[in-house]
Amino acid sequence: MDGDIEPDLEIRWLDECEVQVERDENNELWLICDGQRMKIGRLVRLLPLTDKSHYISVLDTDGREIGIIRDLQNIEPASRAILWEELERIYMMPKIKRVRRIRHEKASGGMVWEVETDIGAMELHIPNTDNIYKARYPRIFIIDEDGRRYEIPNCDALDSRSRRLLARYF
Amino acid sequence: MSLIGRLVSFLRPYAWQAILGLTLAVTLTWLSLVPPMLMRILIDDAIMKHNRVLLLWLTIALLGVYLASTLLSMVRNYLMAWLGQRVLYDLRTRLYEHVANLDMSFFEARRSGQIMSRITGDVTALEQFIVHNVPSILIDLITLVGIAIVLFRTNVHLALIALLPAPLLAILTVYYRELAIVVYRRLWNVIAEMHSFLIETLSGIKVIQCFNQEEREVKRFRGRCERIVRSNLDAARLSTLFFPTMGFISTFGLMLVWWIGGNQVLDGQITIGVLTMFTMYLRQFYVPVQNLTYLNDVWQRTAAAAERVFEILDTKPEIEQPSQPIKLSELKGEVVFDRVSFSYNGNGKRDDGVPALRDISLKVRPGETIGIVGRSGAGKTTLTALVARFYDPKEGRILIDGHDLRQLDLKALREKMGVVLQEPFLFHGTIYENIAYGRPNATMEEIIKAAKAANAHQFILNFPDAYDTYVGERGTKLSGGERQRISIARAILRDPKILILDEATSSVDSESEYAIQKALERLLKGRTTFAIAHRLSTLRNADRLIVLDSGRVVEMGTHEELMQRDGIYKRLVQIQAMLSNSLLNDNGNGKGDGDLDSSNESNAHNREGNDGSNGNASRA
Numbered sequence: 001m002d003g004d005i006e007p008d009l010e011i012r013w014l015d016e017c018e019v020q021v022e023r024d025e026n027n028e029l030w031l032i033c034d035g036q037r038m039k040i041g042r043l044v045r046l047l048p049l050t051d052k053s054h055y056i057s058v059l060d061t062d063g064r065e066i067g068i069i070r071d072l073q074n075i076e077p078a079s080r081a082i083l084w085e086e087l088e089r090i091y092m093m094p095k096i097k098r099v100r101r102i103r104h105e106k107a108s109g110g111m112v113w114e115v116e117t118d119i120g121a122m123e124l125h126i127p128n129t130d131n132i133y134k135a136r137y138p139r140i141f142i143i144d145e146d147g148r149r150y151e152i153p154n155c156d157a158l159d160s161r162s163r164r165l166l167a168r169y170f
Numbered sequence: 171m172s173l174i175g176r177l178v179s180f181l182r183p184y185a186w187q188a189i190l191g192l193t194l195a196v197t198l199t200w201l202s203l204v205p206p207m208l209m210r211i212l213i214d215d216a217i218m219k220h221n222r223v224l225l226l227w228l229t230i231a232l233l234g235v236y237l238a239s240t241l242l243s244m245v246r247n248y249l250m251a252w253l254g255q256r257v258l259y260d261l262r263t264r265l266y267e268h269v270a271n272l273d274m275s276f277f278e279a280r281r282s283g284q285i286m287s288r289i290t291g292d293v294t295a296l297e298q299f300i301v302h303n304v305p306s307i308l309i310d311l312i313t314l315v316g317i318a319i320v321l322f323r324t325n326v327h328l329a330l331i332a333l334l335p336a337p338l339l340a341i342l343t344v345y346y347r348e349l350a351i352v353v354y355r356r357l358w359n360v361i362a363e364m365h366s367f368l369i370e371t372l373s374g375i376k377v378i379q380c381f382n383q384e385e386r387e388v389k390r391f392r393g394r395c396e397r398i399v400r401s402n403l404d405a406a407r408l409s410t411l412f413f414p415t416m417g418f419i420s421t422f423g424l425m426l427v428w429w430i431g432g433n434q435v436l437d438g439q440i441t442i443g444v445l446t447m448f449t450m451y452l453r454q455f456y457v458p459v460q461n462l463t464y465l466n467d468v469w470q471r472t473a474a475a476a477e478r479v480f481e482i483l484d485t486k487p488e489i490e491q492p493s494q495p496i497k498l499s500e501l502k503g504e505v506v507f508d509r510v511s512f513s514y515n516g517n518g519k520r521d522d523g524v525p526a527l528r529d530i531s532l533k534v535r536p537g538e539t540i541g542i543v544g545r546s547g548a549g550k551t552t553l554t555a556l557v558a559r560f561y562d563p564k565e566g567r568i569l570i571d572g573h574d575l576r577q578l579d580l581k582a583l584r585e586k587m588g589v590v591l592q593e594p595f596l597f598h599g600t601i602y603e604n605i606a607y608g609r610p611n612a613t614m615e616e617i618i619k620a621a622k623a624a625n626a627h628q629f630i631l632n633f634p635d636a637y638d639t640y641v642g643e644r645g646t647k648l649s650g651g652e653r654q655r656i657s658i659a660r661a662i663l664r665d666p667k668i669l670i671l672d673e674a675t676s677s678v679d680s681e682s683e684y685a686i687q688k689a690l691e692r693l694l695k696g697r698t699t700f701a702i703a704h705r706l707s708t709l710r711n712a713d714r715l716i717v718l719d720s721g722r723v724v725e726m727g728t729h730e731e732l733m734q735r736d737g738i739y740k741r742l743v744q745i746q747a748m749l750s751n752s753l754l755n756d757n758g759n760g761k762g763d764g765d766l767d768s769s770n771e772s773n774a775h776n777r778e779g780n781d782g783s784n785g786n787a788s789r790a
Contacts, residue, residue: 009619009622009623009692011615011618011619011622044631044636045636046614046618046630046631046636046637047602047614047636047637047638048634048635048636048638049635049638050602050638054614055614055618055637057631057636059631065627065628065631068618070615133640135599135600135640147634149634
């Protein structure tokens with residue numbers, strides 16, 4: 001069964017206590033809150049596409065929610081840096097800077113985007129246009145066939161060739 | 171107001187742009203009359219008299235006229251495109267706004283494909299007429315009058331010959347009009363039928379595939395396409411017969427002018443320049459004549475489209491806001507049915523003349539949970555639809571906190587109501603947007619709280635994009651139980667005083683049902699609730715149960731009280747218990763309450779986030 005049937009209905013806001021985050025020698029994260037030290041199992045951005053620095057859910061190793069950080073700015077700098085680093089690792093999403101070419105694969109009906117991102121040149125295999133999320137236009141999200149996410153922060157700000165190549169999708 | 175007047179009234183907000191467009195069009199028309207005159211002078215005075223200077227100036231003048239025409243055409247075309255889009259926007263949004271406020275009986279009487287066809291296709295036909303055809307008529311008329319004046323002033327005899335085909339053209343046009351009405355209406359009907367068919371079959375594609383009915387549906391689709399082809403060919407046959415005939419008759423007039431005018435040139439009655447000018451004008455003259463005959467075709471389409479669009483715009487909702495609505499500052503949630511009867515008479519598809527509810531009297535206390543039980547068609551959903559004022563009772567009245575429902579402010583009342591349906595409807599958007607649908611200004615904190623109370627927060631955490639997850643069209647990327655919990659979170663966030671649960675747990679598996687039941691228990695607290703369920707076990711905790719049969723309340727009481735009687739409720743409970751026992755015996759373990767597991771809780775999505783990372787993390 002997914003989810004507790006009798007969950008704690010109240011939200012425990014972790015930034016309302018003196019919260020600290022540590023990384024141990026095994027690279028595990030630990031949360032210290034109200035004198036309690038708990039091992040962090042997972043960090044979840046509740047709004048990973050729209051608000052990266054607010055509403056961070058901290059889960060224990062059993063998948064239970066320990067609490068939510070409302071705003072990372074409320075956390076002391078050293079802990080914030082650890083959390084941010086971990087979150088950026090988990091939610092790494094290359095930013096597309098230029099679209100070089102788009103090929104259509106007749107057999108699969110998908111397409112291959114040859115792009116330049118902030119971490120280098122890539123080939124994205126996109127199964128269909130449903131994987132291009134335009135709801136927050138001009139900010140575009142793309143999910144490739146392996147579920148990896150990519151972002152075009154502002155498709156109107158791309159160079160003219162990229163815009164021309166993408167025109168049929170937006 | 172006449173149909174044309176009503177259509178043109180859509181231009182009123184853009185009067186200045188329309189006037190400018192028309193002025194440009196008139197200017198362009200007058201400019202188009204200049205070249206034949208210049209050509210006459212060019213031939214007679216420059217070429218025939220070997221005047222090279224005049225030839226140069228006339229050529230420059232002709233170039234200037236054509237250049238001015240080109241530039242003005244560009245400005246006018248863009249202006250007309252702009253105007254067209256604005257009018258189209260107004261028409262579409264006004265129609266949709268009206269449709270969105272119509273009551274259920276309107277939608278029951280029409281297929282959604284038909285409504286879609288009107289909002290998309292028909293409004294485009296109207297825009298075409300208002301923005302493009304109306305100015306064209308005026309321009310064509312100006313052109314006709316302008317050229318006729320020039321022709322008659324130049325040569326009355328030739329002008330009369332040129333106009334010989336006109337009566338025949340008029341007679342043919344009237345005849346064509348009668349035929350075109352029938353053909354184009356039929357064409358629209360078959361296209362609308364195809365739209366309806368597509369909406370129905372695409373939304374029911376799972377059922378089609380499960381029952382291996384793909385071939386049958388393709389065959390049915392082919393049948394509809396065949397009818398469209400036939401109707402289009404009927405229209406094409408009519409057009410191909412009519413328009414070239416009209417063209418030939420017009421050309422016949424031109425040939426007569428060449429023959430008679432040519433003889434006049436040979437006899438020295440007119441110059442070659444005059445004849446050239448005459449024939450040039452005549453070509454220009456027949457263009458608007460033909461346009462005006464085409465106009466009839468356009469008008470048929472427009473009139474048919476306007477009829478359908480205005481039919482919707484003129485439909486008044488049966489459920490209307492009272493003239494002086496009572497706005498309850500605080501709703502307690504007392505609901506009284508006072509001798510209420512209702513039938514779907516006049517309500518389209520469900521118009522079978524049989525009363526759906528008969529003489530219902532019931533008093534529900536604030537915060538009370540009423541379980542509604544009965545066979546299919548007993549009137550359960552109708553009863554709750556009356557509470558939400560989707561319909562008004564035919565007899566009797568419903569009182570909310572002592573006020574007749576018909577006197578209350580409808581919007582304010584519905585703000586205090588929540589509905590959880592058997593098939594929860596999620597919109598294409600994120601989980602966040604769907605929960606916040608009833609309260610778009612809710613804070614994230616409130617949304618998380620609602621999701622927690624609905625037992626949804628935990629599964630949302632497992633999606634890679636959490637609350638930013640797109641649920642797909644109608645929420646297809648979520649399982650049935652997940653969709654239902656999102657819809658409960660949406661209801662919780664709205665904080666309704668009156669709640670309607672219509673088979674809220676019947677389409678989910680038992681595990682999900684348990685989670686949903688727990689969520690519902692939290693939702694029900696302090697709210698007047700009407701809960702419909704076929705699984706009677708889910709209603710056991712209701713404060714009172716009412717049993718409906720053929721639209722009447724035949725039993726009322728608590729579960730224990732009703733079990734004491736030898737009535738419908740007891741029989742239904744016994745049947746479900748028998749089913750449950752038979753399942754237990756068959757399987758060795760059972761679900762306990764006659765629940766047939768619908769097993770639709772399959773993972774409809776890829777849960778990449780379960781390992782604490784999203785897809786990118788696993789790659790990283």
